[in-house]
Amino acid sequence: MYEQESHSLLNDILDDLKPEIIRQDLRHFYTRLGANFYAIYSLFYNLYGHREDFKPQMLSLVETMAKGYINRSAELEKVDIERERDHNWFLSQKWVGMALYTNGFADNLGDLVNKTPYFMELGINMVHIMPILKCPIGKSDGGYAISDFRQIDERVGNLDDLALVSKDFRKRDILLVLDIVLNHTSDEHEWAQKAMQGEQRYQEYYFTFDTREIPDMFEQTMPQIFPETDPGNFTWNEDMQKWVMTVFHDYQWDLNYGNPRVFIEMLDIILFWANQGVDVLRLDAVAFLWKKIGTSCQNERNAHLILQLLKDCCQVTAPGVLFIAEAIVAPVEVIKYFGEDAIIAKECEIAYNATFMALLWDGIATHNAKLLYQGLKNLPAKLERATWLNYVRCHDDIGFGFDDSDVRAAGYEPYAHRQFLIDYFSGQFDASPARGEVFMRDEITGDARICGSLASLVGLEAGIENNDQELINSAISRIILVHSLILSFGGIPLLYNGDAIGVVNDYSYRDDDGKSDDNRWIHRPKINWERAELRKKQGSIEFVLFNAMKKMIAIRKETSAFADFNNREILDTDNEHLLCYMRFDHLRPSERILVVANFDSSPQYLDLDRINNRGINLHGQKIDLYTGSKPAQLENRIVLSPYQFYWLTTI
Ligand code: GLC
Ligand code: GLC
Numbered sequence: 001m002y003e004q005e006s007h008s009l010l011n012d013i014l015d016d017l018k019p020e021i022i023r024q025d026l027r028h029f030y031t032r033l034g035a036n037f038y039a040i041y042s043l044f045y046n047l048y049g050h051r052e053d054f055k056p057q058m059l060s061l062v063e064t065m066a067k068g069y070i071n072r073s074a075e076l077e078k079v080d081i082e083r084e085r086d087h088n089w090f091l092s093q094k095w096v097g098m099a100l101y102t103n104g105f106a107d108n109l110g111d112l113v114n115k116t117p118y119f120m121e122l123g124i125n126m127v128h129i130m131p132i133l134k135c136p137i138g139k140s141d142g143g144y145a146i147s148d149f150r151q152i153d154e155r156v157g158n159l160d161d162l163a164l165v166s167k168d169f170r171k172r173d174i175l176l177v178l179d180i181v182l183n184h185t186s187d188e189h190e191w192a193q194k195a196m197q198g199e200q201r202y203q204e205y206y207f208t209f210d211t212r213e214i215p216d217m218f219e220q221t222m223p224q225i226f227p228e229t230d231p232g233n234f235t236w237n238e239d240m241q242k243w244v245m246t247v248f249h250d251y252q253w254d255l256n257y258g259n260p261r262v263f264i265e266m267l268d269i270i271l272f273w274a275n276q277g278v279d280v281l282r283l284d285a286v287a288f289l290w291k292k293i294g295t296s297c298q299n300e301r302n303a304h305l306i307l308q309l310l311k312d313c314c315q316v317t318a319p320g321v322l323f324i325a326e327a328i329v330a331p332v333e334v335i336k337y338f339g340e341d342a343i344i345a346k347e348c349e350i351a352y353n354a355t356f357m358a359l360l361w362d363g364i365a366t367h368n369a370k371l372l373y374q375g376l377k378n379l380p381a382k383l384e385r386a387t388w389l390n391y392v393r394c395h396d397d398i399g400f401g402f403d404d405s406d407v408r409a410a411g412y413e414p415y416a417h418r419q420f421l422i423d424y425f426s427g428q429f430d431a432s433p434a435r436g437e438v439f440m441r442d443e444i445t446g447d448a449r450i451c452g453s454l455a456s457l458v459g460l461e462a463g464i465e466n467n468d469q470e471l472i473n474s475a476i477s478r479i480i481l482v483h484s485l486i487l488s489f490g491g492i493p494l495l496y497n498g499d500a501i502g503v504v505n506d507y508s509y510r511d512d513d514g515k516s517d518d519n520r521w522i523h524r525p526k527i528n529w530e531r532a533e534l535r536k537k538q539g540s541i542e543f544v545l546f547n548a549m550k551k552m553i554a555i556r557k558e559t560s561a562f563a564d565f566n567n568r569e570i571l572d573t574d575n576e577h578l579l580c581y582m583r584f585d586h587l588r589p590s591e592r593i594l595v596v597a598n599f600d601s602s603p604q605y606l607d608l609d610r611i612n613n614r615g616i617n618l619h620g621q622k623i624d625l626y627t628g629s630k631p632a633q634l635e636n637r638i639v640l641s642p643y644q645f646y647w648l649t650t651i
Contacts, residue, residue, distance in 0.1 A: 006041040009055070010034075013062050021066045028077070029069040032316040033062070040316075043309040047302060048260040057260040061313070064264050068271030068317040076277065080320035090322060090349065090492070091387055093562035095175070096553050097126035099394055100497035101142075102156045104526045109157030113168045118532075120172065122500055122546070123553035126492065127169065128177035128282060130395060132156045136188045138514035139251040142395060142524065144179070144284060145186035149269045159276065166277030175279040177324070182266055183285040184252040187237075192253050196239035205262050206253045207245035207291065209234075214293070215243050222247070222297050227442045229517050233297075247288055247297070257289055257306050267313050274318035283307070283348065286337060287327040299333045307347045308339060323348040324389060328396070331355040331379055331403055338386035353388035353491060355379060358400050360392060360482050361450075363599040364458060365424040365432075369579040371410040372599075375402050376581075377570050387564045388491030392482045393457075393499060395524050397439040397449035398425070415446070425450040425457055433459030433471055435505060437519045453506075453523040454479060454499045460541070461504040474601065476502070476541065477643035480548045481597055484626070484645040487556045488583060488595045490564040498525050500549045501532055501542040555625050555647065561585045561593045571611055577604045578640070580611070593625065594618065594648040598640035608636040620650040 010033075044061060048054055072080075083089055098119065106112040109132065119127060131143025134151040143153070152158050169176045185192055194202040209215055215234040222233050225248050234243045235250040245254040255262050270281060286307060290300035307325070314321055325337035325348035334354060339346035359375040382388070400418045407414040423429040425436040436452030455461060458478040463471030479502065486493040497503075509521030535546035556562050565586035573580045577600035585591040594611075598604045608618050622638070624631050625647040632639040640646065 003038050006038045009041060009058065010037050012055075013059050016059055017063065017066065021063065021070065024066075024070050026066065026069065028081075029066060029316065032319065033065070036312045036316050040309065040312045043305050043312065044260070047257075047263070047305055047309070051260065053260075057264065061260075061264055061267070064268050064271070065313050065317045068268070068275065071271075071275050072318060073275070076275065076318070076320070080318060083320040088385060091385070091564045093559060093564075094557050095126050095492045096124055096487070096556065097128060097175075097177070097389070097492050097494040098122075098124045098497060099128040099130060099177075099391075099494055101130045101395070101524055102132055104524060105497055108155070109152070109161035109165055113164055116168055116172060116174070119174060122550050123557065124495070125173055126175040126177060126280070126494075128179075128280075128494065129165075131179045131181070132162070133179075133181075136186055136251070139186070139188075139249070140514075141249055141252060142518075142520070144181050145184070145188075145249065145252045146181050147186040147188040148190070149185075150272060162276060170277065176277060177280040177282055178273055178278045179282045179284050180266075180270055180273065181284045182255070183288045184246075184248060184254045187251045187253055189253075195244075196237060198240070201261075203240065203242070204259050205256060205265075207256050208237075208240060208242040209244075210242055212243065215245075217293050218245075218291070218297070221294055223445070224442060226440055227444075228440050245291065248285075254288070254291065256291075257302070263306065263309070267310060270310060270314060271317050274314065274321045278321065280322045280324055280350070282324040282326055283310075284326050286325050286348070287329050287333070299327070299329055299336070304336060304340065304347060307337065311339075311347055322350060325351040328352065328354040328399060328401065330401060331375070335380040335382060338383045344383055344385040349385065350387050350389050350492065352394075353390045353489075354399075354401060355403075356388070356486075356489065357391055358398065358402055360485065361398055361425070361457075362400070362402070362421065363579065364478060364482070365421050365434075367600045368576045369597070369599050370576050371402065371407060371412070372579050373570065373572070373576075374406040374409045376579075378403065378406055381566065384566070388489070389494050390486040390489050390491045391494040391496065392486055393454045393496040393523065394494070395496075395520065397451050397520055399449040418447070422448050422450060425452065433462045433475070435459075435461045437522060439519055451519045451522050453504055453525065454482075454496065455502040456505040456523075460502050464504070464541075472541065474643060476544055479545060480552075481599070481643045481645055483549060484552055484647070485579070485595070485597055487552050488562055488593070488647060489581075490562070490566075490568050490583065492564075493556075495549070498527060500546050501527075501535055502545050503527065552626065559593060559625065559647075560587075561591055573606055574610050575604055575606065577602075578606055580606065592649070594622075595645070596638070596640065596648070597645040598643060601642045603639055603641050605637040605639050608638060612636075618650065622648045623651055624648055 106115045132152050133146045134148035134153045191202045191205045230249045233247050235246040237244050287298040289303035289306050291297045327337050337348050337351045359372040363372045400421050404414040424432045425434045426438045435456040436450045439449040439451045441448040458475045459471050460475035503525050505522045506525040509515040515521040534540040534542040561583040567584050567586045569582045571580040580596040583593045
């Protein structure tokens with residue numbers, strides 16, 4: 001569309017660009033800027049058009065993009081161009097991710113390069129290295145309270161080390177994922193420090209108030225994230241003599257995106273990391289980006305506009321870089337982070353599938369797939385060129401944020417059912433082998449979340465401790481079962497450090513002053529490499545788990561029906577213990593894989609007639625891709641052992 005107003009503004013801006021920018025060869029930059037300018041202008045105008053300094057801020061925005069482009073290496077530009085050409089590249093089934101803390105996996109970034117053979121061995125080709133930026137000792141929220149967005153924390157390494165990691169990964173075709181913490185800074189960040197010293201410019205980077213009136217107004221509708229340790233959403237700052245908004249910990253100051261300077265600073269930071277060779281940026285806590293009185297201050301429309309604007313700007317400078325939205329919110333809200341009112345994703349290309357994650361845990365606790373089936377059936381359809389990040393565990397707590405109407409449709413009362421899940425995973429429910437801990441009970445809402453490693457939550461820890469071979473075996477099966485689902489669902493599976501070898505809870509955080517009040521540390525372990533060696537020893541738990549994962553990953557990569565092109569159909573089996581879906585090749589729809597998983601501790605059967613009656617033809621000889629053999633079948637009933645899964649194809 002030709003739009004005069006934005007076009008003439010673009011001309012003015014180009015005339016005003018700094019001489020050092022004009023001198024560069026900016027051919028691709030100008031093409032992309034021209035293509036995206038109307039969208040960028042409209043979004044920026046929507047957010048900041050009412051301000052007197054709109055035009056100079058718009059100039060500053062374009063200069064930031066241009067500077068980012070000038071600093072982009074020829075090698076990365078080549079990657080951009082390749083990815084523009086093959087723009088669905090990340091929807092392929094070839095990608096399998098892992099998330100890890102640098103020091104939970106290696107000594108530091110330098111040493112991480114020595115450990116890349118482990119990724120190759122398992123088949124991991126996308127690595128999310130958790131926060132590595134400079135942060136205070138102690139008050140760091142596991143690295144999510146950043147005191148310098150451009151420096152790597154010296155405990156982890158420096159920019160040169162990261163360059164080596166990035167180079168090594170690129171050579172091996174491994175994608176590098178890093179965090180950008182958009183929503184807040186540490187109170188030790190230079191901006192916060194200057195604000196404390198009274199500089200108004202920087203006070204305007206945050207939400208600061210002289211009195212309680214506005215904070216009190218906000219509090220009426222804002223939930224609490226860490227009610228046990230950091231109640232409320234505002235903290236009194238003695239130096240400033242002001243209240244400052246701190247949604248997470250009291251030392252994490254929320255940035256004010258109502259200020260265009262904040263937006264431009266953060267864009268500059270995004271482009272800085274894009275230029276360090278990062279392939280995918282995980283945008284932390286994006287649901288919180290816009291604060292509005294009278295709302296929960298989550299999922300606000302302007303939060304989406306900010307993300308769209310970041311995407312459009314990044315597409316001008318570094319179009320090969322993808323965004324992951326970390327928005328752990330209700331299913332109908334999560335889906336919006338791909339962008340709304342569009343066909344193809346225009347916000348973040350990837351989003352955490354928190355709904356699927358929580359539903360899997362429901363299946364583990366209840367031994368049935370009733371809620372899992374409801375929740376997945378009602379998972380809103382996503383846009384094209386958008387994909388899920390499917391995971392079972394991560395460094396955060398598990399919240400049971402499913403949709404209440406799905407919970408009711410599955411036959412439960414939502415409050416009571418969530419209490420059951422909390423009791424189950426914290427081991428307070430009689431028959432439960434889980435060894436989790438309750439995280440942040442909110443006395444007002446009664447809500448709570450769960451911490452614990454995958455292995456401990458499914459009973460492996462209890463099994464080993466009690467030398468209970470049956471429990472050990474069933475825990476192993478459950479670990480494999482949930483992975484068989486995240487690997488086949490559609491989207492990028494994201495394994496969590498330690499889960500491929502069954503690492504159990506780490507209780508050492510209790511003795512560490514900087515960690516003891518945050519039990520998420522229970523599931524942020526440090527890999528013991530001597531133990532990890534057991535993955536090579538036949539008969540060990542590590543061996544069984546690691547080889548199962550490795551095999552599933554290898555099969556996934558070969559199975560084009562597992563790519564993500566909205567090519568999945570959830571099937572009703574009439575057996576509440578089974579989750580069943582069909583995956584098909586989007587180019588050759590007759591090539592299908594039937595995925596079925598038994599959540600029960602007893603054997604169950606899948607009645608093929610039921611499925612066939614629903615218009616799906618499953619006649620013919622079946623082979624399980626995982627075992628390479630025929631499934632146990634009598635007439636039209638396929639039998640699954642406790643916690644067994646099949647990836648069935650017909651031959
Ligand atoms: C994200 C991180 C979490 C952190 C929070 C605040 O949700 O995953 O670990 O506490 O943001 O930064
Ligand atoms: C972020 C996550 C939420 C988590 C919290 C603390 O808000 O979205 O899931 O509970 O951080 O980890």
